[in-house]
Amino acid sequence: MRIDVVSIFPEYLSALDLSLIGKAREQGLLQLTVTDLREFTADRHRTVDDTPYGGGAGMVMKPEPWALALDAARTRGPAGAGAPEQRPVLVVPSPAGEVFTQATARELALREHLVFACGRYEGIDERVVEWSREHFEVRPMSLGDYVLNGGEVAVLAMVEAIGRLVPGVIGNPESLVEESHSDGLLEYPVYTKPALWRDRPVPEVLLSGHHGRIARWRRDRQLQRTAARRPDLVAALDPAGLDRADRDV
Numbered sequence: 317m318r319i320d321v322v323s324i325f326p327e328y329l330s331a332l333d334l335s336l337i338g339k340a341r342e343q344g345l346l347q348l349t350v351t352d353l354r355e356f357t358a359d360r361h362r363t364v365d366d367t368p369y370g371g372g373a374g375m376v377m378k379p380e381p382w383a384l385a386l387d388a389a390r391t392r393g394p395a396g397a398g399a400p401e402q403r404p405v406l407v408v409p410s411p412a413g414e415v416f417t418q419a420t421a422r423e424l425a426l427r428e429h430l431v432f433a434c435g436r437y438e439g440i441d442e443r444v445v446e447w448s449r450e451h452f453e454v455r456p457m458s459l460g461d462y463v464l465n466g467g468e469v470a471v472l473a474m475v476e477a478i479g480r481l482v483p484g485v486i487g488n489p490e491s492l493v494e495e496s497h498s499d500g501l502l503e504y505p506v507y508t509k510p511a512l513w514r515d516r517p518v519p520e521v522l523l524s525g526h527h528g529r530i531a532r533w534r535r536d537r538q539l540q541r542t543a544a545r546r547p548d549l550v551a552a553l554d555p556a557g558l559d560r561a562d563r564d565v
């Protein structure tokens with residue numbers, strides 16, 4: 317998978333050089349580039365913003381540098397010789413986007429080429445989104461219902477959530493199976509040594525070695541946690557995915 321990120325703060329994305337994503341890049345599982353939008357300006361001051369038409373506070377990002385930067389990212393794409401060129405996905409972080417979920421991460425982890433446009437100021441001139449539809453599948457994307465100062469933090473989160481689903485990136489794919497949201501529920505609590513810590517024991521069942529009971533206990537904890545913290549997820553559950561014992565929790 318190829319990932320291209322465009323930002324006026326490329327150093328913000330240096331966290332992607334570290335840990336699992338960094339190793340995946342070294343192993344060639346992910347080709348990730350970060351480009352400074354200012355490389356695509358033509359004036360002496362490398363101007364990327366201007367005042368908003370219609371008035372209002374703040375500044376808006378000019379369209380031309382973005383069009384040049386996105387075209388460069390697109391044509392840098394993974395089109396190998398004769399490879400069927402899927403249209404790249406252009407993810408545009410925005411408070412007004414669809415909400416990014418684990419399902420979105422799973423969907424985007426299957427794509428060949430992702431381009432992320434990190435806006436700043438009050439956002440990017442809307443005509444860039446419209447212009448981009450000719451060559452990209454454009455996806456305005458929100459991390460959640462709160463306002464950040466720009467797209468970089470959202471891109472760090474999305475690249476991590478997507479990257480870890482790319483085969484080979486996570487050493488043990490087993491750990492992807494039972495994690496939160498993989499089955500529509502929150503995850504169960506985890507424990508490790510010591511068995512007694514500051515007068516607090518580990519739940520007895522986890523020391524029993526009885527795998528059936530342990531699985532049941534974990535599933536019960538998932539259902540209780542989800543009901544307590546995320547009633548919205550319970551409402552969205554597919555009843556067919558619940559067994560009789562689930563209904564007794």
Ligand SMILES: Nc1cc(-c2ccc3ccn(Cc4ccc(CN5CCCC5)cc4)c3c2)n[nH]1
Binds near residue numbers: 437440461466
């Ligand atoms: N999930 C999530 C994503 C973001 C996010 C993503 C990209 C950018 C680029 C700039 N900003 C700051 C920012 C500040 C104020 C407004 C609201 N203004 C009101 C009138 C016009 C706009 C919008 C945008 C971002 C924020 N925030 N939260």
